[in-house]
Amino acid sequence: MSAFWCLVRRDLRLAYRRGGDSVNVVIFFLLTVTLFPFGVGPETAILMRIAPGVIWVVALLAAMLSLDRLFRGDFDDGSLDLMILGPLPLEMTVLAKCLAHWLTTGLPLVIASPLLAVLLAMDGEGFTTLIGTMLLGTPVLSLIGAIGAALTVSLRSGGVLISLLVLPLYIPVLIFGVGAVDAAVYGLAARPHILVLGAMLIVALPLCPWASAAALRLSVE
Amino acid sequence: MSDQGSSAASGIIAKGLSCERGGRRVFEGVDFAVAPGAALLLRGPNGSGKTSLLRMIAGFLEPPEGRLTWNGRPFGEVDDEAGDDPARIAFVGHLDAVKRALSVAENLAFWAGLYGGGGGGVNQALDRLGIGHLAELPARFLSAGQRRRLGLARLMVTPAALWLLDEPTVTLDEASVAAVEALIAEHRDGGGMVMVATHAEMAIPGAAVLTLGAAR
Numbered sequence: 044m045s046a047f048w049c050l051v052r053r054d055l056r057l058a059y060r061r062g063g064d065s066v067n068v069v070i071f072f073l074l075t076v077t078l079f080p081f082g083v084g085p086e087t088a089i090l091m092r093i094a095p096g097v098i099w100v101v102a103l104l105a106a107m108l109s110l111d112r113l114f115r116g117d118f119d120d121g122s123l124d125l126m127i128l129g130p131l132p133l134e135m136t137v138l139a140k141c142l143a144h145w146l147t148t149g150l151p152l153v154i155a156s157p158l159l160a161v162l163l164a165m166d167g168e169g170f171t172t173l174i175g176t177m178l179l180g181t182p183v184l185s186l187i188g189a190i191g192a193a194l195t196v197s198l199r200s201g202g203v204l205i206s207l208l209v210l211p212l213y214i215p216v217l218i219f220g221v222g223a224v225d226a227a228v229y230g231l232a233a234r235p236h237i238l239v240l241g242a243m244l245i246v247a248l249p250l251c252p253w254a255s256a257a258a259l260r261l262s263v264e
Numbered sequence: 265m266s267d268q269g270s271s272a273a274s275g276i277i278a279k280g281l282s283c284e285r286g287g288r289r290v291f292e293g294v295d296f297a298v299a300p301g302a303a304l305l306l307r308g309p310n311g312s313g314k315t316s317l318l319r320m321i322a323g324f325l326e327p328p329e330g331r332l333t334w335n336g337r338p339f340g341e342v343d344d345e346a347g348d349d350p351a352r353i354a355f356v357g358h359l360d361a362v363k364r365a366l367s368v369a370e371n372l373a374f375w376a377g378l379y380g381g382g383g384g385g386v387n388q389a390l391d392r393l394g395i396g397h398l399a400e401l402p403a404r405f406l407s408a409g410q411r412r413r414l415g416l417a418r419l420m421v422t423p424a425a426l427w428l429l430d431e432p433t434v435t436l437d438e439a440s441v442a443a444v445e446a447l448i449a450e451h452r453d454g455g456g457m458v459m460v461a462t463h464a465e466m467a468i469p470g471a472a473v474l475t476l477g478a479a480r
Contacts, residue, residue, distance in 0.1 A: 045377065045380070045382060046378045046379070047379060049374060049377030049378050050374075050378060053363075053366070053370075053374045056366065057363060057365055057366065057371070060365035060366070061365055068466075084428075086287065094320045094397050120359055120360070120361055120363070121357055121358070121359025121360065121361040122361040122363070124322070124324065124355060124359075124361070125355060125361050125375065125378075125418075126320055126378070127324070128323070128353055128355055129422075130378050130379060130380055131378060165431060213339075215300075263319075263324075264324060264325055
């Protein structure tokens with residue numbers, strides 16, 4: 044297990060040294076959401092109506108921005124070969140990298156989202172639900188994204204292809220994430236939506252690392 | 265090369281290995297054996313499949329034909345054997361797997377931790393290859409030869425029975441080549457196995473030579 048945390052620590056340290064990456068993702072998130080009041084006008088009623096959808100859609104895009112470098116750096120400098128060869132099962136390696144990815148992109152998005160909720164005039168009820176669903180949903184984004192990143196790691200320009208592969212798979216997360224917040228805003232039960240999101244996370248936790256590991260093994264051939 | 269043959273099947277034995285890359289037959293009918301404590305030098309012109317063979321043994325490539333066994337068992341099965349070291353193979357390829365943003369010591373400590381070798385020998389390993397004084401330097405400032413040495417220092421912190429070295433001496437100065445040769449000798453004294461693909465002359469006493477793809 045120490046090898047697992049060793050990998051998480053190293054990825055966090057690399058992200059910290061490179062600095063900009065996480066910050067850029069959050070700034071992208073903030074800027075893009077800020078565009079909507081300009082685009083659709085400042086009427087509070089409209090903004091309130093679209094807020095959950097806007098925040099979730101932009102969070103999906105922001106999380107996707109950073110997927111390409113999930114495995115690419117390690118693939119390019121030969122580290123991936125050594126990780127496959129090492130004693131830590133590749134599935135656990137993928138899980139460690141997903142955890143580091145979530146801590147450096149998903150979690151900052153969750154932290155930034157209340158700011159945007161205020162900007163889009165969301166009320167208190169929706170607010171707490173939004174944070175809850177994002178805490179459950181953004182790890183799923185990292186996990187599903189890992190499959191796309193693993194499949195495209197050996198391609199020179201995988202960036203656009205990742206979006207095409209991964210975005211359709213993000214739709215269920217979007218539906219239930221937005222559904223929960225909408226339900227909370229209109230005073231309905233958000234619990235069923237949140238439970239489905241939790242189920243997605245539980246299913247994605249073993250399946251996505253398994254699929255990504257299979258794709259990575261093919262990529263080093 | 266079964267000079268230590270406690271049992272006929274100990275070490276690595278390959279029979280009739282072939283390799284295909286991009287639909288082209290690179291080599292076929294390759295047989296060799298590496299017993300504990302032995303070394304095998306891979307020779308051959310560019311494109312003769314030296315790297316492919318090493319990657320095949322590391323498990324990155326599946327041989328279309330032939331058989332690879334470790335102590336008499338097919339490679340995939342050995343992991344389940346009690347008492348077998350899980351990290352049985354150390355691989356040093358063309359790429360040095362050095363992270364430019366981390367310091368020299370951090371790079372090496374990471375691999376030591378990932379392979380479960382503990383962080384103890386990191387400074388010693390760096391000293392051994394003459395880059396101990398650079399331990400705190402970010403790896404992006406290393407020269408090609410120094411980066412190579414950092415890649416090779418990994419061998420000392422990741423315990424493995426088999427070393428697969430692909431052109432280990434490229435960009436190294438004479439003193440470093442000697443240090444690598446000494447490492448290989450020590451590893452073999454401890455019963456380790458080494459396979460080296462190289463064009464350069466290396467002093468590896470008693471190494472068997474396997475020549476691939478003789479002029480086609």
